[in-house]
Amino acid sequence: MNRRHFLRTAGGLTLGSLATIALGCRPSDETSQAASGAPAGTRRLERIGLQLYTVRTLMAQNVPRTLERVAEIGYQEVEFAGYFNYTPQELRQMLDHLGLSAPATHVPYQALEANLEATLETAQVLGHRYVVVPWLPPEQRQTLDDYRRWAERFNRWGEACKAAGVQFAYHNHDFEFAPVEEQIPYDVLLAETDADLVKMELDLYWITYAGHDPIPYLQQYPGRFLLCHVKDMTADRQMVDVGQGTIDFARIFAQAVGTQLQHYFVEHDQPEDPLASIRRSYEYLAQLRF
Template structure:
């Protein structure tokens, strides 16, 4: 349950001479039922979903994303464009980019450049999406990560940016009698370290996102909206079994603000994000 391939795309973070390989992850997705009268105001997209298109033509891909109705995007690499160039594209398309995924090495080695890019692009959240397997074998390993998260969170806060962490399923695989994700929550400062909850991965691991919302209000300002079949395969949002109505109805009261559609391995990226958007745009809760 704690095995997943972390995929690397061919993109790059262009910050002067600084090159950066963009990051992603592989997972499954969800479904829902009719709800109340509320709707999602701004539906976002994790651009890793359309990475094969981004690698070919970033401006055209962003244009297609906006044409489908998405209003927010979350970056996972800048594909050798400068932050200034990307910001111009976003502004022309009336898109915002409140968040980005970055490799943890970036925070250690090029923090000032990363924060400068974040300010240019309007990122309010800088998110680490993955921990290497060799550095998460023990609970003490996770405690060390918590220390680093706090340190990075303090540095980001000083620059008016929020640090956050994105989960997979491996954080929920018990080590002894402890759940590593609970250790990360307990040993990080809630003001310095927020969490982006991947609704597919936490469900895949057999845990309930609503329990975490209840126990840690305010810790989850962002989520990945991904759907999963009964046999735990990833599918377009609305094609699986995750009850988004129930999740979103409660999330509205715990400060969840950003909802990013994601599919790690879509057969047809544009068709996938279109189906997910159409489902979410009609969803009431």
């Protein structure tokens, strides 16, 4: 199942399992997840998260057992991509039982257009701090004006999210970095959105795949990139488990200490063995120093 079809399906599941009463779980202020006071070369990630899209085939079979296995490996945070017909209250009970938190969720833009209030209620129940739109349809990203229209929507959704105590964010792929009308669409999104209302979830694989270095973005836009997807790439641009490729995560994370990244979600779009994949990625990140 590709991401586009999955997100459309997840959107249906989201709207089919929305809570009608929020439990008032407002997000607390963010704090850096990296030990920013430690000397360079000794810092480490204190909390490692997982984008559950990586284990979506297992989630479709058995959500409680999959979350249990994720926690057993050592992950402390998860980012949802669909709720698999469970109610937010049921999922919150599972998370609390396992000592997991879910600071973020991927939500298809259709869900925000169809029922933003219900989406935010679900986020509050599950303790999501971020509601992330992960993808834009090709037919609505052909021109810079298309991207400007998306920026207007992002600002509008961001304002509604802020009123509900949640932060709106957008997750990139590679297409945002392909020049349109001699400009980089991703730069247009950054320029045309309110920095307070719209944060960015930086996918380290896709920005690298597109031929861009993430560090200039981290330097130029402090406070915009509070989440990231940690996924690795080989020299021939194949996606692999974290630590099996060429991306210098220590270099990137060192740049973000104290000012940027606060949530690090491992992801692999097409792992052959999802549990083995997320274990390898976790073990690499757990020993990484920067």
